[in-house]
Amino acid sequence: MTLSISLTVNGTVQAVALEDPRVTLLDLLRERLHLTGTKKGCDRGQCGACTVLLDGRRTNACLVLAAAQDGASVTTIEGLAEGGQLHPVQQAFIDHDALQCGFCTPGQIMSAIGLLAEGQAGDDPERVREGMSGNLCRCGAYAGITEAVLDAQARLAAREDAA
Amino acid sequence: MSDPIPGIAAPAHLRQGSSIGQPLTRRDGPLKVTGQARYAADNHPPGMLFAVLATSGIARGRVLGLDVAAAKAHPGVVEVMTPANRPPLAGDPDAKDSPFMFRLDALQNDAVRYPQQPIAVVIAETLEAATEGAALLAPRYAAEPPRVGLDGAAAFVPAAVGVGSPASFAQGEVEAGLAAAPRRMEAVYETPAQYHNAMEPHAIVAAWDGERLTLDTPSQGMAMAQARFAALFGIRPEDIHIRSPFLGGGFGSKGLANGPQVLGILAARLVGRPVKLVLRREQMYGPVGHRAPTRQTIRMGADAAGGFTAIASHTLTATSSFDDFIEAAADVAHTLYATPALHTSHEAVRLDTGTPMFMRAPGEAPGSIALESAVDEMAFACGMDPLAFRLRNYAEVEPASGKPFSSKALRECYAEGAARFGWAGRPLQPRQMRDEAGLLVGWGMGTATFPAMMMAGHARATLRADGSGLVETGAHDMGQGAWTALAQVAADGMGLPLDRLEFRSGTSDLPDAGIAGGSAHMATVSSAIHGAGGAVIDRLAALATGDERSPLFGAGNAGVVAREGRLHRRDDEARSESYAAILSRAGLAGLEAMGQGAADPAAQKAFAMHAHGAVFVEVKVDPDFGQIRATRVVGAFAAGRVINPRMVRSQYYGGMTWGVSFALHEHAVTDRRSGRIMNADLAEYHLPVNADVPSLEAILVAEQDPHVNPLGIKGVGEIAITGTAGAVANAVWHATGVRVRRFPIGLEALIGA
Numbered sequence: 001m002t003l004s005i006s007l008t009v010n011g012t013v014q015a016v017a018l019e020d021p022r023v024t025l026l027d028l029l030r031e032r033l034h035l036t037g038t039k040k041g042c043d044r045g046q047c048g049a050c051t052v053l054l055d056g057r058r059t060n061a062c063l064v065l066a067a068a069q070d071g072a073s074v075t076t077i078e079g080l081a082e083g084g085q086l087h088p089v090q091q092a093f094i095d096h097d098a099l100q101c102g103f104c105t106p107g108q109i110m111s112a113i114g115l116l117a118e119g120q121a122g123d124d125p126e127r128v129r130e131g132m133s134g135n136l137c138r139c140g141a142y143a144g145i146t147e148a149v150l151d152a153q154a155r156l157a158a159r160e161d162a163a
Numbered sequence: 164m165s166d167p168i169p170g171i172a173a174p175a176h177l178r179q180g181s182s183i184g185q186p187l188t189r190r191d192g193p194l195k196v197t198g199q200a201r202y203a204a205d206n207h208p209p210g211m212l213f214a215v216l217a218t219s220g221i222a223r224g225r226v227l228g229l230d231v232a233a234a235k236a237h238p239g240v241v242e243v244m245t246p247a248n249r250p251p252l253a254g255d256p257d258a259k260d261s262p263f264m265f266r267l268d269a270l271q272n273d274a275v276r277y278p279q280q281p282i283a284v285v286i287a288e289t290l291e292a293a294t295e296g297a298a299l300l301a302p303r304y305a306a307e308p309p310r311v312g313l314d315g316a317a318a319f320v321p322a323a324v325g326v327g328s329p330a331s332f333a334q335g336e337v338e339a340g341l342a343a344a345p346r347r348m349e350a351v352y353e354t355p356a357q358y359h360n361a362m363e364p365h366a367i368v369a370a371w372d373g374e375r376l377t378l379d380t381p382s383q384g385m386a387m388a389q390a391r392f393a394a395l396f397g398i399r400p401e402d403i404h405i406r407s408p409f410l411g412g413g414f415g416s417k418g419l420a421n422g423p424q425v426l427g428i429l430a431a432r433l434v435g436r437p438v439k440l441v442l443r444r445e446q447m448y449g450p451v452g453h454r455a456p457t458r459q460t461i462r463m464g465a466d467a468a469g470g471f472t473a474i475a476s477h478t479l480t481a482t483s484s485f486d487d488f489i490e491a492a493a494d495v496a497h498t499l500y501a502t503p504a505l506h507t508s509h510e511a512v513r514l515d516t517g518t519p520m521f522m523r524a525p526g527e528a529p530g531s532i533a534l535e536s537a538v539d540e541m542a543f544a545c546g547m548d549p550l551a552f553r554l555r556n557y558a559e560v561e562p563a564s565g566k567p568f569s570s571k572a573l574r575e576c577y578a579e580g581a582a583r584f585g586w587a588g589r590p591l592q593p594r595q596m597r598d599e600a601g602l603l604v605g606w607g608m609g610t611a612t613f614p615a616m617m618m619a620g621h622a623r624a625t626l627r628a629d630g631s632g633l634v635e636t637g638a639h640d641m642g643q644g645a646w647t648a649l650a651q652v653a654a655d656g657m658g659l660p661l662d663r664l665e666f667r668s669g670t671s672d673l674p675d676a677g678i679a680g681g682s683a684h685m686a687t688v689s690s691a692i693h694g695a696g697g698a699v700i701d702r703l704a705a706l707a708t709g710d711e712r713s714p715l716f717g718a719g720n721a722g723v724v725a726r727e728g729r730l731h732r733r734d735d736e737a738r739s740e741s742y743a744a745i746l747s748r749a750g751l752a753g754l755e756a757m758g759q760g761a762a763d764p765a766a767q768k769a770f771a772m773h774a775h776g777a778v779f780v781e782v783k784v785d786p787d788f789g790q791i792r793a794t795r796v797v798g799a800f801a802a803g804r805v806i807n808p809r810m811v812r813s814q815y816y817g818g819m820t821w822g823v824s825f826a827l828h829e830h831a832v833t834d835r836r837s838g839r840i841m842n843a844d845l846a847e848y849h850l851p852v853n854a855d856v857p858s859l860e861a862i863l864v865a866e867q868d869p870h871v872n873p874l875g876i877k878g879v880g881e882i883a884i885t886g887t888a889g890a891v892a893n894a895v896w897h898a899t900g901v902r903v904r905r906f907p908i909g910l911e912a913l914i915g916a
């Protein structure tokens with residue numbers, strides 16, 4: 001039986017035919033829609049490499065069944081840069097060398113954007129570290145990640161003030 | 164950094180540039196932060212099928228049967244590969260011709276030699292179907308009792324440890340030195356099995372085209388993998404094209420060809436279509452290596468002034484039942500502290516595990532946490548400050564070899580690290596400090612060390628007609644920042660600004676750059692690139708200085724300097740000519756030359772070559788619950804010339820994080836009855852998270868080394884684990900007064916203490 005769901009992916013509404021109800025949102029993105037920026041590190045919600053924004057909330061895409069997401073909106077790492085302009089979090093990751101191998105990086109960035117939207121961490125590095133602790137980085141780029149999140153937060157705040 | 168290094172004869176033609184030493188951001192950063200960097204598993208050639216491994220649920224025995232019919236009946240499953248139908252191999256996966264060759268499991272028979280060993284491959288139209296097909300195989304086994312733990316089998320003395328080092332070493336009268344010492348310590352330290360757990364699972368996308376093979380797979384050593392696959396499949400190495408532009412971490416586990424890669428290639432051959440095979444996280448706890456556990460017995464003696472009279476270190480470790488990789492943990496004592504008598508030795512047991520493998524600072528990491536703990540215990544027994552004690556026993560020459568160091572700025576590391584940390588005034592006695600919340604506070608330190616090795620590697624430099632450069636080398640970037648730093652070396656090596664230089668790397672059709680291991684990749688490949696650039700400039704200079712129409716005519720062999728795309732007379736810099744003009748007048752479309760990086764046997768014979776560092780750590784321990792946090796880690800490291808301080812600092816942070824993890828977090832736990840690893844996942848195999856490493860600081864201590872290689876580079880990828888791990892352990896003791904010698908240190912060891 002083929003299911004059809006409607007999914008908004010990075011702002012574009014798509015009709016997705018799903019002949020298989022077992023497909024996770026992560027595998028849908030990676031293997032069927034070929035949006036491979038979102039990574040799979042564990043496939044069971046333990047590493048955060050697959051973090052996307054699902055209806056605006058940071059979510060481990062490996063734990064979500066695609067078939068249950070009819071009508072949902074997904075933002076992935078591919079959907080952040082606008083007109084070739086990096087999102088402030090992306091730029092801050094480069095500036096603070098918040099990445100090494102880069103495999104955890106899409107998940108870290110999506111998680112950081114989710115964290116900033118949650119508005120819980122403020123400019124407290126301790127709370128940023130805590131809030132980013134669902135995203136493992138085996139390379140140990142954490143120092144740069146924390147700096148980048150704080151810096152991006154400041155940049156975004158400045159942008160809002162200016163607007 | 165245009166000055167020639169003192170002690171090195173200036174090259175015939177100087178090349179200058181300002182790229183080396185700049186803290187440039189990562190060249191691959193934009194690709195990585197936008198999701199455009201294509202890792203192996205991101206590839207999806209037309210017609211591709213998905214392969215999923217079925218792996219063993221027992222540790223030892225045989226597979227009696229698999230329900231292949233059930234798997235094949237599952238919709239979408241195309242084929243099931245078992246020992247019965249797997250295509251033949253030209254080479255034996257159990258062959259072992261060198262210490263760099265390890266036996267692989269490629270469905271050669273029905274034997275099971277460790278848990279998570281591949282026992283079948285299911286190939287299907289979708290990942291979901293392949294996954295379900297693998298589950299439907301429901302294997303039946305004849306299981307034998309597993310051999311588990313360092314007491315689980317008889318110990319033997321291995322033929323060699325590490326890569327070809329002798330299993331034991333003795334110098335001086337150790338027993339006499341111990342007997343005569345007024346201060347003595349003896350203790351046993353245990354380190355656990357650890358798994359690399361790169362965030363990127365091992366993956367391969369394999370596509371055959373007749374007898375030609377294209378592979379997308381993460382590799383720290385493409386040329387060696389190419390050679391191994393060629394031998395196994397009976398094809399020519401040059402008919403295998405490996406693409407490994409990005410590795411999602413390696414840490415040693417992607418250094419050599421592994422069994423799952425071979426199975427991916429076999430699966431593609433069997434079905435005649437491209438196949439993608441990606442390990443599940445739990446499948447990374449078997450066929451792709453790990454760090455073996457160790458039990459280290461250390462004995463030390465010191466005289467009344469705190470000088471060592473003897474050091475003896477014995478390591479018991481483990482390897483697999485079918486292959487040898489022996490963690491050379493005791494050998495770290497060869498390089499660190501001066502002693503008139505030194506004895507190191509190793510034994511091993513054979514267990515039913517996958518074969519251990521190089522894992523970030525193999526030998527040094529477990530060796531260092533034990534040795535640095537022992538040194539700390541000895542310092543306390545002597546009533547000395549741990550830093551003063553280390554300085555008292557500072558090795559002016561390498562203890563085991565008696566050779567002078569090619570360079571050693573360890574004193575500076577101690578001084579700068581201690582000053583930055585605020586080590587002075589640390590109470591000698593433990594359990595003296597508390598923070599405002601009542602947590603116990605402790606300070607510990609450790610010495611970091613790692614050999615400055617050179618592998619063999621090659622690079623090609625091409626000067627194009629328009630005066631721009633191209634440098635090509637089959638190097639590997641697993642997160643070190645090699646693309647960034649090597650391009651800086653390439654630009655300076657050709658006397659070009661970075662934006663006039665194209666740098667290509669990461670595929671096997673480029674010159675063999677050797678293996679990214681032993682912290683030797685930057686040093687090796689930089690030497691090759693520097694040499695290739697020099698050779699091109701030599702040829703260009705010969706064209707110009709031999710041509711009377713050139714303003715450089717007659718400048719002679721040592722008379723030009725290459726800078727910013729122009730050659731200048733050294734004695735009259737106003738006389739210069741652009742690369743493009745020289746080529747154009749000579750009617751050449753370009754110039755090309757090769758360069759090689761390799762160890763210099765004469766220098767290696769004359770000098771001991773190591774990077775050094777000093778790490779200072781503060782921990783806080785909850786006195787009631789034993790919870791430990793490393794609140795401050797300061798490391799000062801001296802590793803020769805720094806090509807890109809931003810990349811180097813990140814390498815140190817990574818190593819320091821691994822050091823904290825070694826001391827406090829990670830270990831694999833094996834179930835004694837089944838022989839299976841009980842925490843083969845990222846929730847229960849604890850890696851540090853962001854909140855576990857709140858404050859890291861890395862100081863790059865200046866060091867010039869005229870001997871290690873032409874550019875004076877020592878590696879930085881592994882050293883920072885050493886020193887850090889022991890410093891954390893020593894800080895825990897200083898906070899609590901409890902000396903824990905079994906790692907990682909858990910709160911259970913501290914509760915009620």
Ligand code: FES
Nearest residue numbers: 041043045048062
């Ligand atoms: S892949 Fe989803 S959390 Fe690890």
Ligand code: FES
Nearest residue numbers: 100101102137139
């Ligand atoms: S950058 Fe490699 S895992 Fe985070």
